[in-house]
Structures are given as structure tokens and as C-alpha cells.
Amino acid sequence: MGKFELRDLEHNTVLDLELTAEQFVELKRFLKDLKKLPANIDYRFIVKQYNSICKNLLPIQRLTLDRKRIIARCIKAGFDPIEIFQKTAQSSFLNGKNKENWHANFDWILEPKHALKIVEGNYSPITPAPSAPITGNPFDEYG
Numbered sequence: 001m002g003k004f005e006l007r008d009l010e011h012n013t014v015l016d017l018e019l020t021a022e023q024f025v026e027l028k029r030f031l032k033d034l035k036k037l038p039a040n041i042d043y044r045f046i047v048k049q050y051n052s053i054c055k056n057l058l059p060i061q062r063l064t065l066d067r068k069r070i071i072a073r074c075i076k077a078g079f080d081p082i083e084i085f086q087k088t089a090q091s092s093f094l095n096g097k098n099k100e101n102w103h104a105n106f107d108w109i110l111e112p113k114h115a116l117k118i119v120e121g122n123y124s125p126i127t128p129a130p131s132a133p134i135t136g137n138p139f140d141e142y143g
Contacts, residue, residue: 003017091104
């Protein structure tokens, strides 16, 4: 594609880059996405909460741009990541107690289509409905 100058205004430096057309497109997409990420989200806090609440799932070690996008999309869809983490931690299915030994992960649970199911209780443990208490002696009828 050609040579480009990348200017770092904060540090007053210039970096000469030689990019292919594909690399240039990827750089443009990255810079565009970077501008779109909400600045008011504490991404590191959310990752720390996940690691402390979802102890049975693999911990997050890197906060990538893709993960920031997932967090932002989840919040934009109206979900509270902490609530999702708490409900995930209570789900035996999402924590690997299923036929395939499958475990959910950070990226999966924060996708809005999965978050909705988690929040609505689709993966919650099933608790039997309380039955009516037995009163009297059930054998009285039989004399």
C-alpha cells in the first residue's frame, strides 16, 4: 500500500510505517473502533470482578480490545456485568457440570444473547416447588 507516518502527539514522536493494503484497512478499523469505546466504563474493574466472582471459570489474564468491545456491547444492551457474573457463578451448568464438561468463559457470558439467558435464569439451578405440608396422620383414613 505504501509508507505512512504515525504521529504520537502525546509524546511528540513520529513513527514511519510501511503497510500492506490489508494492514492499512485493519489499522483504520482499529482506530475507528478505539474511538467508539465508551470512556466511562471501568474495564479493568469489570475483569477483576469476573475473576473474583467466577472462581470456577478460567481467569482473564489480558484485557484485549475485543474484550472491551464485548463489555461495552453488553452494557449498551442494558445488562449489568456483575449481575451476570453472580448468576453465572451460581450455575452448575455454566461451571462445567454438564454432559460435555463444557465451561462458559468471560467472552461467552457477556455476549448479549447469552447474557439475556443467564439473567432470565435459563442456567439457574432448578429448585423443586414447595409441596403442601402434611397435616394430621395420613394413616388415620385406614383405621
